[in-house]
Amino acid sequence: MSGQRDFMQKIFWGASTLVTIVYAIIPVVWIISLSFKRNVDLSDNRFFPQRITLENYYAIFQDAQFPAALYNSLAIGLISTALAVILATFAAYAIVRLRFPGKNLVLASSLAIAMFPPISIIGPLFNMWRTIGLFDTWAGLILPYMTLTLPLAIWTLSAFFREVPWDLEKAARVDGATPFQAFRLVIVPLAAPGIFTAAILVFIFAWNDFLFAISLTSTNNARTVPAAIAFFTGSSRFEQPTGSIAAASVVVTAPMIALVLLFQKRIVAGLTAGAVKG
Amino acid sequence: MAGIVLDHISKTFADGTVAVSDVSLAIADGEFFILLGPSGCGKSTLLNMIVGLETVSLGSIKVDGQIVNNVDPKDRNMAMVFQSYALYPHMNVRQNMEFPLKLAGMEKREIARKVHRAASILELEDLLERMPRALSGGQRQRVAMGRAIVREPHAFLLDEPLSNLDAKLRFQMRAEMKGLQKKLGTTMVYVTHDQTEAMTLGDRLVLLRQGKIQQIGTPRELYSAPRNLFVAGFIGSPAMNFLPAEVKDNHLRLPMVQIPLEQLSPGEIKPGHYIAGIRPEHMYCTDDGQRPPHAFQVKVEIIEWLGADAYVHFETDKGDWSSPISPFPDELGRKMTREGGVAMTARLDPSRKITSGESLTLAINQEKIHLFDISSGLRKKNVIKHTGWA
Ligand SMILES: Nc1ncnc2c1ncn2[C@@H]1O[C@H](COP(=O)(O)OP(=O)(O)OP(=O)(O)O)[C@@H](O)[C@H]1O
Ligand SMILES: [Mg+2]
Numbered sequence: 001m002s003g004q005r006d007f008m009q010k011i012f013w014g015a016s017t018l019v020t021i022v023y024a025i026i027p028v029v030w031i032i033s034l035s036f037k038r039n040v041d042l043s044d045n046r047f048f049p050q051r052i053t054l055e056n057y058y059a060i061f062q063d064a065q066f067p068a069a070l071y072n073s074l075a076i077g078l079i080s081t082a083l084a085v086i087l088a089t090f091a092a093y094a095i096v097r098l099r100f101p102g103k104n105l106v107l108a109s110s111l112a113i114a115m116f117p118p119i120s121i122i123g124p125l126f127n128m129w130r131t132i133g134l135f136d137t138w139a140g141l142i143l144p145y146m147t148l149t150l151p152l153a154i155w156t157l158s159a160f161f162r163e164v165p166w167d168l169e170k171a172a173r174v175d176g177a178t179p180f181q182a183f184r185l186v187i188v189p190l191a192a193p194g195i196f197t198a199a200i201l202v203f204i205f206a207w208n209d210f211l212f213a214i215s216l217t218s219t220n221n222a223r224t225v226p227a228a229i230a231f232f233t234g235s236s237r238f239e240q241p242t243g244s245i246a247a248a249s250v251v252v253t254a255p256m257i258a259l260v261l262l263f264q265k266r267i268v269a270g271l272t273a274g275a276v277k278g
Numbered sequence: 279m280a281g282i283v284l285d286h287i288s289k290t291f292a293d294g295t296v297a298v299s300d301v302s303l304a305i306a307d308g309e310f311f312i313l314l315g316p317s318g319c320g321k322s323t324l325l326n327m328i329v330g331l332e333t334v335s336l337g338s339i340k341v342d343g344q345i346v347n348n349v350d351p352k353d354r355n356m357a358m359v360f361q362s363y364a365l366y367p368h369m370n371v372r373q374n375m376e377f378p379l380k381l382a383g384m385e386k387r388e389i390a391r392k393v394h395r396a397a398s399i400l401e402l403e404d405l406l407e408r409m410p411r412a413l414s415g416g417q418r419q420r421v422a423m424g425r426a427i428v429r430e431p432h433a434f435l436l437d438e439p440l441s442n443l444d445a446k447l448r449f450q451m452r453a454e455m456k457g458l459q460k461k462l463g464t465t466m467v468y469v470t471h472d473q474t475e476a477m478t479l480g481d482r483l484v485l486l487r488q489g490k491i492q493q494i495g496t497p498r499e500l501y502s503a504p505r506n507l508f509v510a511g512f513i514g515s516p517a518m519n520f521l522p523a524e525v526k527d528n529h530l531r532l533p534m535v536q537i538p539l540e541q542l543s544p545g546e547i548k549p550g551h552y553i554a555g556i557r558p559e560h561m562y563c564t565d566d567g568q569r570p571p572h573a574f575q576v577k578v579e580i581i582e583w584l585g586a587d588a589y590v591h592f593e594t595d596k597g598d599w600s601s602p603i604s605p606f607p608d609e610l611g612r613k614m615t616r617e618g619g620v621a622m623t624a625r626l627d628p629s630r631k632i633t634s635g636e637s638l639t640l641a642i643n644q645e646k647i648h649l650f651d652i653s654s655g656l657r658k659k660n661v662i663k664h665t666g667w668a
Contacts, residue, residue, distance in 0.1 A: 007554065040376075099292070127605060165362060165363040167360045167362045168366060168367075170326075170331050170358075170360070170364070171358065171360060171364035172366075172377075173330075173331065173350075173351045174329055174330075174331070174351050174352075174354075174356065174357065174358045175352075175377055175378035175381060175425070175429075176352045176378050176381040176382055177352060177381050178350075178352060178428075181381065182524050185377075188365055189368045190367065190368060228363075
């Protein structure tokens with residue numbers, strides 16, 4: 001009786017998982033398949049390519065704008081991530097551990113920033129950047145990315161800091177650490193999973209952003225991959241650049257997947273187990 | 279190593295809670311000193327002020343004659359063991375023990391030597407590469423001690439270090455702790471709410487209540503000459519029995535018996551109402567043949583047999599007079615029945631077979647009776663003949 005119910009449950013969960021995975025993965029597989037198709041086969045109504053070719057990949061790297069965009073994306077993403085995470089780490093620590101007037105105001109207003117629809121600030125930002133010379137520069141993109149992801153990073157990190165037992169910091173202080181040493185040698189390592197989580201979230205935001213990238217850049221100086229893809233042209237007037245777009249998408253998605261898989265291990269909780277008697 | 283002097287220390291938290299008020303005490307160099315008191319009485323706060331994790335609101339703390347109120351915890355050279363042990367979970371046992379030495383900028387070879395020495399004292403050699411999460415409670419406790427002793431600090435401060443261990447391990451660690459302190463000769467300030475632990479470990483102890491000192495002294499002093507009702511009720515297990523009492527016509531009148539005053543003490547006792555305190559171990563069972571003059575009859579309600587002891591719970595008669603302290607204040611921990619009887623406990627010889635419902639003849643070890651003032655709760659010092667007033 002119970003064996004049968006177990007079996008039914010397994011079927012149910014197995015089937016649901018399968019449906020979800022297939023649903024999520026079909027578009028990805030499709031894009032990958034497109035990127036390997038020859039241009040003439042693009043509209044052959046087949047899911048898998050008849051012949052696998054790398055011509056789309058050659059094409060995008062031949063064009064000067066894609067490698068430049070890749071470089072911009074990587075640099076802008078990494079710098080935004082580093083800045084946002086460092087600032088958020090300090091802010092979150094202060095919010096969790098220190099008492100100061102206006103603490104709740106800081107939290108609330110940081111949340112308010114996250115609520116802004118970015119489209120509403122694009123226009124003013126465009127004009128401002130033009131005036132002060134940040135238009136079409138790395139800094140011009142890093143600033144909004146950092147600002148808009150800070151709230152998320154602060155909230156994520158403060159959740160992790162709350163989990164670190166305060167006694168550990170006190171112990172470090174008594175053991176002879178300055179407040180900053182206690183923070184750097186004890187608190188930060190224990191909040192590392194949170195720091196990685198926040199970093200990945202910030203990086204994904206910057207990496208995938210299209211809105212700011214398309215509005216605040218105009219040349220290869222600072223144009224990132226999502227914006228650059230929009231400027232792809234086919235090899236002739238009558239040809240859609242579908243193959244190149246697919247190849248470019250694969251190239252920009254691959255590092256993201258690698259990143260998440262790589263750091264997944266670091267995001268395991270349970271690092272704090274054994275700190276205090278539980 | 280150092281003597282620690284607290285001079286009229288008070289602590290008021292930001293929210294207005296007064297955790298410690300006007301505490302003055304002197305801890306001698308090399309002493310095992312205990313801070314004892316019920317939960318929330320300010321023990322941890324006091325300890326945190328000594329180590330510098332809390333600021334002092336009023337008064338001053340001196341270590342070796344130097345005022346340290348404004349010295350950062352890292353510069354006080356004191357080692358602390360937390361109730362939670364506070365081992366760094368991302369470091370193995372060796373790294374945990376090295377941590378304070380590394381911060382002190384000590385040379386590598388020296389660090390290795392000291393860690394090795396501390397590990398051998400605490401028998402941690404086999405665990406050095408383990409992570410804290412892979413240790414048992416007792417082992418974690420030992421590592422926390424190890425991290426404290428590697429530094430050769432001025433003083434050890436311990437905040438309920440054994441309260442997370444089971445009874446057997448606690449007993450064993452208690453003995454180890456005492457031995458360790460004697461071996462190292464370092465001043466140790468030890469927080470506990472367990473009076474048994476305090477009595478067995480401490481050279482001297484201070485009993486706190488709501489941030490105020492109740493009494494400072496050796497365990498023996500607190501046991502045999504409690505300063506007030508709170509100390510009398512807190513020290514000793516099972517707790518002291520309290521009874522309404524009246525001195526009149528040269529007799530001490532208790533609910534169940536009257537005792538002529540001259541048998542208690544040569545000193546002067548003013549007639550009036552008191553609270554009498556009698557420890558459970560200061561009553562004994564008399565057999566009918568040799569009945570002492572002031573014995574009394576009780577009906578056994580509950581008997582707890584513990585092998586080495588038998589605790590007999592019973593209730594006294596009302597007595598033929600009324601006391602102004604009826605009913606008793608709750609904090610005495612003894613209930614009075616509506617009729618004026620009082621619940622009591624006696625610790626008797628377990629070899630005599632006692633059953634509940636049985637009628638027993640009990641007598642009181644008369645010179646061990648304590649009398650307390652009913653309004654101030656202070657013990658009448660000159661009243662009672664006591665031995666061992668050290
Ligand atoms: N940061 C704080 N802010 C306000 N009140 C506090 C703070 N820390 C402690 N208190 C209060 O001060 C009093 C003493 O606290 P403390 O931690 O010293 O008690 P304790 O004797 O160590 O008790 P326990 O045996 O439960 O550990 C308590 O009433 C507590 O609520
Ligand atoms: Mg405490």
